Structures are given as C-alpha cells and as structure tokens.
Amino acid sequence: MPSSAAARAAGPLRATAPAFVLLGxxxxxxxxxxxxxxxxxxxxQRDLGLSGAGLTLVSAAYGLSFSGLLLLGGRLADLYGRRRLLVAGVAVFGAASAASAFAPGFGTLLATRFAQGAGAALAAPSAMTLVRSLYPDAARRARALAVWGGLGGFGATAGTLFSGAVTTWTSWRWTFAVPAAVSLCVVLAAPRVLPAGPAPVRVRLDVPGAVLVTAGLSVLSHGLVEAGERAWGAPRVWVPVVAGLLLLVAFVVVELRVREPLLPLGFLMSRRRAAALGAILVGSAAMSAIFFFLSLYFQEVRSATPLLTSAAFLPFGAAQLAAGPLAAWAVRNRGARFVTAGGLVLCAGGLLLLGRLGADTPYLGGTLAGLLLLPVGIACVFSGATVAALEGVRDDRAGLAGGVVNTVMEVGPTVGLAVLVTLAATRADxxxxxxxxxxEAVSAGYGYGLTVAAAVCAGGAALVAYALRRGGPDGERDGGGGGGAGPVP
Structure with a gap:
C-alpha cells in the first residue's frame, strides 16, 4: 500500500482511546x-394522566423495540457498514429522545419511546463490532471487550441514579437531555474518530426471518411484561406469550430452509458460546431484579423519596465502576471461565444477602453488603461472558454476534422479572x-424472589464452569448458509 494510502487507512486507528470512549x-x-x-x-403518570396499563406500556416500549430489532440491526451492520449504521441508529435514538422530552400525551411518548428503541437496536451491535476493528490484536481485543462487558451494567445503574436526582429537582422531561446530547456528539464525532470497519457483506437480507424474529421477540416480551401486572392465565398474558413463541418457532423453520439466514443456527451450537450467552441472560435478569424489587421496597415499604431511593444505589454504582477494570484484568490473567463462573457465585452471595429483606431491615448491614457484592459479580459476569461469546467470530458475522449478545442482555430482564415478580407476588399473597x-408480607415476597434468583446464579456458575472448560467436543460453528455449517476460522 502506498504510504499516503496507508496513512489514510491507519489514521482513524491512531486515536484508539478517544474512539473507544466514544463507543463506550x-x-x-x-x-x-x-x-x-x-x-x-x-x-x-401524574403529568400525562396515564392509567396503570398506559404507564406500563410507556415504561416497556423502549425495551420492546430494542430487543425485538437487535438481530436485524446486527445483520444490517454487516450488510451496510458498521459506522454508517451506528451513526444512523444514534441519530434516530437522539431525535426520538429529544421528541420524548416534549411529548404532550400518552400516544406521542409511546411512539417516541418505540423510536428510541429502534435507533438503539441499530446502534448497539455496530458499536460492539467497531470495538473489534479498533483492536486487531487478539489479546488487546479481549481486554477491550472485557471492559466493554461491564459498561452495560454501569449504564443501567447510572440511569436509575440520574433519573432520581433529575426528577426530584426538575422535571422528568429533563431525563431525556443526556441521551439527546450524547447522540449529537456521537453523530458529529463518529466520522472523524471511528474506523468504518470491514467492507459490507454482499449477501441478501433474510427479510422473512427478520420479520418473524422481530415480531416474535416483541410480542413475547409484551406478554412477559403483562405477566408482571396480571395472572399468567389472563388472556393479555398468555395470548401474546403463545403467539410470540409460535412466531419464534416459525423463525427457526425459516432459518433452517433459507440459503442466507439472518441467524445461522449453527452460530448458537457452540457449547462455550451458549454458556456465555446464558450467563449474560442470568446476570442481566439478576441486576434488573435488584433495581425493581429494591426500588419498590424503599419507596413502598420504607417510604423513601425517589432521591433517597437513588442514593441507596450509590454504593452499587461505585462498586460497579470500580469492579469493571478489575474484571477486565482478571479476564486477561485468569480467563473468561474463571471470571464468569466466579462472578455468578458473587451474584448468588449478594442476592442471598439482599433476600433477607424485612419491613424493618436496616440498610447498614446485609442490604449494603449485598449492594456492594452483587455489582462486582455482575461486572465479572458481563466481562467474562462477553469475551467468551465473541471468541472466534468471523469478521463478516461480527455485527450478528453483537446483535445476539445485546438481544440476550435485553431479553434477560424481561424473562427474569416475569418469573420473579410472579413468585414474589404469590409468596406475599x-x-x-x-x-x-x-x-412484612411484601418484604418477604421480594426477598423470596431475590433468593430464587440467587439459586439460579449458583446453578449457572456450576454450568458455566463445566461448559467453558477447554477441550472435549464442542461443536462450535459460526454458521454458513442453510442454518449454519462451517467451522469458525
């Protein structure tokens, strides 16, 4: 390559740290x-006069479109270019965030939250795959992905802390200012700071598969969200759950038959990758359960204000922020297996401490200890499992891999809360x-849900320790046509 062309190609990679910060x-x-x-x-609810059902929809709209469109977003990144999809997705996300701040009523806010999720689904897989482009060296890439794995958990914590303060001192509408401002900065800086990524893949988009998986995940997630408000036998729960599962079965049938599937099913046949994705699912469900149950406990049982409730999670956020670099260091020195399984053990311990909730349980004691232990475990799980899930992925399927990882991270809270909320409510009743x-009954119900989550984490630790071991038959495949044959290069 001529020296001038080489300089132009290498230019975006010189500022690796700013690029990683922007993607982070x-x-x-x-x-x-x-x-x-x-x-x-x-x-x-007060400002817009929403019913309970309307409030649930507004709360869930972002996650429904985000999780439902992630696989499509990941594949589009492979087909049309990672940086291009990142900028497009962030632009949609930012514009929808700004529109949400001025929403005059329920319909507008619902639509803008759906649009936010759609933009996020385009941007998230592209951001993860561009990290791979920043670090061609395998060892540096693994370290970067380990740090990346902890960013999602930190974002969830930061959202709760930020919103509590803003809502207390100003208006809930100002919570959309940060997403809109960050989006504007990314759109302006991305062309100068980020690499374009590998050349787009020249294959046809699996439109039937994209429609089926998007509809299936969205409808199923909606039914699971409704399960948090109603009994499982209610038509508004079981009808979308069954419909969503049928759509996903149809998606599997289509993927087995088409020549260029959206998700080659062989991609999921790796023992290590399946275990890593399972760990992410469990970890994200555990974290959402903490925020859900403890937010309700502090406000309903202990009569805390939104600001005090957010303040109660400050140790959680601080521990999570500190644990991220430590988890990345541990992945580099001890391996993804040790860190992921150990993280699930720490999660189980933290959840057990928090599961001892009572109507008069002091914050200083088991509750605080759990809020310090759990985020360390979550940081380890996300860091180790992200590295394991993306091992050996071909460059032309990196967007797909990012979409799968992010989909699991979004589906975990929906599935986990649907089950745990039902168990907690049954116990309290x-x-x-x-x-x-x-x-006391409500507190015990929340504690029971957290204890069940602890048991799941402990079982998951044993499974991950077995599945992520080296050696033995794995059947790992990255997928080709017709559902995916062909070994990972």
Missing amino acids: AVQVVLILAITMLSPALPAV RLRDGGTAAA
Missing part, C-alpha cells in the same frame, strides 16, 4: 435509557392470607 458512551447511554424512567414513572402484616 454510546453503550452506556443506550442502556441508561432503559432504566432512566423507572424512578420518574409516578411523575410521568400467601403470607397476607395467613395473617402476616402487609409490609
């Missing part, structure tokens, strides 16, 4: 947008029927 800001703000409305929901005071 994208990842943090996309996840921040999921949790930032949680402390503000009562204020949103039984205690109330037995004569237990309401506050």
